[in-house]
Amino acid sequence: DPCARKLIGQTMWTAVDDGNGWYPYYGDYTYGGFGQTQPYLWHGDALAFLELQSRYDGTVQRNSTRLRVVDLRDPTKPQVSTLQLMNNHQYSGLIADGDRILTSRYPNQTPTSTGRVKFFVDAFDISDPSAPAALPAVNVPGVLVHYDAASHRGVTSNLSRVVSESLSYEKCYETYAYADFTFDNSNTGRELTEPGRCTGYIQSLHLVELRGD
Numbered sequence: 001d002p003c004a005r006k007l008i009g010q011t012m013w014t015a016v017d018d019g020n021g022w023y024p025y026y027g028d029y030t031y032g033g034f035g036q037t038q039p040y041l042w043h044g045d046a047l048a049f050l051e052l053q054s055r056y057d058g059t060v061q062r063n064s065t066r067l068r069v070v071d072l073r074d075p076t077k078p079q080v081s082t083l084q085l086m087n088n089h090q091y092s093g094l095i096a097d098g099d100r101i102l103t104s105r106y107p108n109q110t111p112t113s114t115g116r117v118k119f120f121v122d123a124f125d126i127s128d129p130s131a132p133a134a135l136p137a138v139n140v141p142g143v144l145v146h147y148d149a150a151s152h153r154g155v156t157s158n159l160s161r162v163v164s165e166s167l168s169y170e171k172c173y174e175t176y177a178y179a180d181f182t183f184d185n186s187n188t189g190r191e192l193t194e195p196g197r198c199t200g201y202i203q204s205l206h207l208v209e210l211r212g213d
Contacts, residue, residue, distance in 0.1 A: 011070065011078040025050035025065060025091065043096040045073040046129035050091055050103070051082075063088055063108065067101075071129035079130045085122065098149035099127035102210075104140065104156070119143060121154065121210060141206045152211045159201040167198040176200030 024040075040049045047070040054063050064087050071079040085091070089105040096102070101124045106117040121144050123135040142158030164172070169192045172181045176198070183196040 009074075009076040009078055011080055013068075013080060022051045022053045022066070025052040041094040041096055041101065043101065043126070044129075046071060046126050048094055048096075048101055048126070048132075050085075050094065065089065065091055067124060067132060069126060069129055069132045073129065081130060081132060083124065083132050083134060085134075092143050095144060095147050097147050099125060100135070100147075100149060101126055101132075102144060102147050102154070104142075104144035119156070119158075123210070138208075138210050140208050140210075142204075145205075147210065152209055154208050154210050156206045156208055158204050158206060160204065162200045162202060164198040164200065166195040168193050168195055172196075172198035172200065177203070 040047065049068055051066050051068055052063060053065075054061060056062070065085040067083040067085060069081050069083070071081070086105060088108045090108060092104045094101055094103050102121055104119055104121050106119050119140050119142055120137040121140050122137050125133045125135055140154070140156050142156035144154050145157050146155040148154070159178075162176075164175075166184075167175075169181050169183070172179050179198055179200040181196055181198050183194060
């Protein structure tokens, strides 16, 4: 009865509020502005979401990520489990189809990074939500945006970077849907028509087969 809602079960977990605790990964991964923004995923009898822990070791910031799954097959006694993921990686949102949850990732960039990264799709078997299991990662061209379990195929989005010198701010954002712009050092007024360095990104979509077991 929607008008007579009542609590039939609950579960809880703690997060240490000391600056080093775990907190929800809000799905703010935005590779080229085309990232997924789904922090929580309700799928069948399971609620799943990513969590992040960030620690500074005195030199660099190091991140750890894990998947938390709440098993709701018995709503009066929810069960919670976590699965540790790769450290120091950026993750996309969660996608579910069938008994699998999928996400994509790439390593965090460092000051010595070349700007090129390898993307991987991580899949998790949640046929038993109380015991999620990681499946082999698959190298793919770009971030995962869609997955179809029946065909074992997914769609990924990849970006190619194009750098143009002496392009105006207006022309830069007219040319590219996603771009970064820096005015020339010689410009002080910074009118939108003045030239600068335009780094634009061209999106391409790829159909990939994901049959990792």
